[in-house]
Amino acid sequence: MSIRTRVVAVGAATAAALALTAAPALAQKATTITVTTPKSSPFALKGMPKTLKAGTYTFKYVNKSGIGHNLKVGSAATPVFSTGSKTIKVKLKKGATVAYECTPHKTVMKGTIKVT
Numbered sequence: 001m002s003i004r005t006r007v008v009a010v011g012a013a014t015a016a017a018l019a020l021t022a023a024p025a026l027a028q029k030a031t032t033i034t035v036t037t038p039k040s041s042p043f044a045l046k047g048m049p050k051t052l053k054a055g056t057y058t059f060k061y062v063n064k065s066g067i068g069h070n071l072k073v074g075s076a077a078t079p080v081f082s083t084g085s086k087t088i089k090v091k092l093k094k095g096a097t098v099a100y101e102c103t104p105h106k107t108v109m110k111g112t113i114k115v116t
Contacts, residue, residue, distance in 0.1 A: 054094035
């Protein structure tokens with residue numbers, strides 16, 4: 001390979017690298033958080049995080065308890081169901097503290113998520 005060919009090849013590689021860095025940012029990758037109420041702890045919401053970064057999240061609620069529960073995060077809520085799973089999508093804004101609960105059992109199945 002001649003010097004001129006090497007310079008052209010390096011120049012093309014540099015142009016390609018610049019094109020990649022100048023490209024617009026890609027959308028946030030979808031993040032799913034799985035929250036479970038196990039049969040062994042029928043009034044627990046296991047897997048619910050205490051803090052999350054701002055963004056859009058899918059919460060997958062898995063109810064194995066056999067008791068009618070739902071998951072409400074902010075204003076989004078699954079229907080009440082006793083077994084299986086349902087999902088909700090929630091957009092969390094930086095600086096917010098978002099409440100979550102099981103609506104039928106909100107005195108014992110509740111908490112908050114701090115959004116950073």
